[in-house]
Amino acid sequence: MFVMTSMSAQTSFQGLTLEKALEQAKVENKYVFIDCYTSWCGPCKMMAEKILPLKEVGEYMNGKFVCVKFDMEKGEGRAIQQKYRVSAYPTFLILDTDGSLLHAVVGGTATGEEFLEKVKIAFDDNSVGKLAAEYNRGNRNMDFLLKYIKALVKSCDLEKAQKIAQDVVVALDDVEKCSEPYWFIYANRDLSPVGSGNMVYLLKHMEQFRKGVGRKEVDSVVADLFAVQLEDILRGRNKSATLADVEAAEKMLDSYKLIGQDYLYEYIALIKAVKTENTDETLRLCKGIFPKLSDQKIAYLYFSPLTMLQYKWDNKQKKELVALTKQLIDQVEMSQLKHSLKNFADTGIPHLGAK
Structure with missing residues (x-):
């Protein structure tokens, strides 16, 4: 029973x-x-x-x-x-x-x-279905459209969300675009992907957005754009980036004068150290960077910079890498990440080779 x-x-x-x-x-x-x-x-x-x-x-x-x-x-x-x-x-x-x-x-x-x-x-009245029916009946009130876009994003109907968001943006003047009610369109990477017209507009009008939305919010979104591209280099997904590309990115970053985003300069310094095969500097930077990162960031950023310098590490440096890795093992909470770090300390680092 x-x-x-x-x-x-x-x-x-x-x-x-x-x-x-x-x-x-x-x-x-x-x-x-x-x-x-x-x-x-x-x-x-x-x-x-x-x-x-x-x-x-x-x-x-x-x-x-x-x-x-x-x-x-x-x-x-x-x-x-x-x-x-x-x-x-x-x-x-x-x-x-x-x-x-x-x-x-x-x-x-x-x-x-x-x-x-x-x-x-x-x-309820905010469901995608009910909003879609209202949209199909011809409702183009701006407040309604913003609510509908947000509902579409939540339901992962990104194609339709992008289309309606673009319809909204083209109807706005510059002052409206840079104001708080429309900020979520520019802040959301699904609605304004890297390289999109919206993102180009944001970067060209940062001061207006800072005045209309707030410096902290705007700087955080722009910093995320840099972070995505720098992290792709660190994790080995972008293998074509040259040292000159990284230095150009650094100059661009300087021009935006972002507040509270110093970690981006640490990323750039680490990329430079790896690309110039400076193991001492790479080790120093890793000791400063990775203990501050989340489990997720450690999982996809820690291993690649070290393995990119395979056969460049001496025995003393490898001992320090093992110590750093064990520190991270004690720090992280994800069990699978703990296992990966332990395996790296036990078998990965000893095979990184020597100078």
């Missing part, structure tokens, strides 16, 4: 095609809920094992939805992924019985309560 009660309380996924799920939802006066997952997605498995089986989640979901799940890389899942532009996992789609999208919950949640709060947005 306990097992039957437990099973009935959890979210019940039915083995239906999407077409059949929509038909059943219409008959039962419900909506359709789709769990969009992939086999390799860790957060998808976490949601399936820990959140969706919760009693409070199951009771709400089973009463409100016909629930189905599809692997986005197999079978009908591929067509669903393309139709609803699913680009992040997990994504949970909420559809009306005609197949129209009411809302999308993107990403996992820590609790069932948080998950249900996000699901219930589908039925």
Whole structure:
């Protein structure tokens, strides 16, 4: 009896095609809920094992939805992924019985309560579906458009969000563009990617943005643009960047006079040290930089600069690298990163070679 009660309380996924799920939802006066997952997605498995089986989640979901799940890389899942532009996992789609999208919950949640709060947005006035219907009826009020853009970004419909954001931007004068209500368009890298017209405009009008939005906010966004490109060099993703390119970036950085972004100069100094094969300077900079970084930054920035100088390290330097790596092992919280650092200290550093 306990097992039957437990099973009935959890979210019940039915083995239906999407077409059949929509038909059943219409008959039962419900909506359709789709769990969009992939086999390799860790957060998808976490949601399936820990959140969706919760009693409070199951009771709400089973009463409100016909629930189905599809692997986005197999079978009908591929067509669903393309139709609803699913680009992040997990994504949970909420559809009306005609197949129209009411809302999308993107990403996992820590609790069932948080998950249900996000699901219930589908039925308030700020859901993507309701905003889309209002947009299609011709509403072009500026406040409404800004709200719609933000909802589209949350649901990862970036193509439509970019299009409407661009429609908004072209209707503004320079003073309006550089004001707080529209700042999120320029600050969001999905809406204004590196190299886009919006980003070029931001860099050309930094002083106006600083006056209209605030120096701290603007400087932080511009610093992120530099950080992305410098980190790509440090982690070995941009192998074509030359020392001259880095020095040009440094001069450009100087010209913007960013406040509170000194870490960018540390990145530049480390890149220069690696490119000039200066192991003493590389070691000194690593000791100063990496203990200050987050686990995520350490995970993708620490190893490459050191391995780029393979066969350049002497035994004394390698001992210091081992000590630094052990310091980071004690510092970080991610278990997989601890394992990677330990393996690097035990087997990676000893094989870096000698001068």
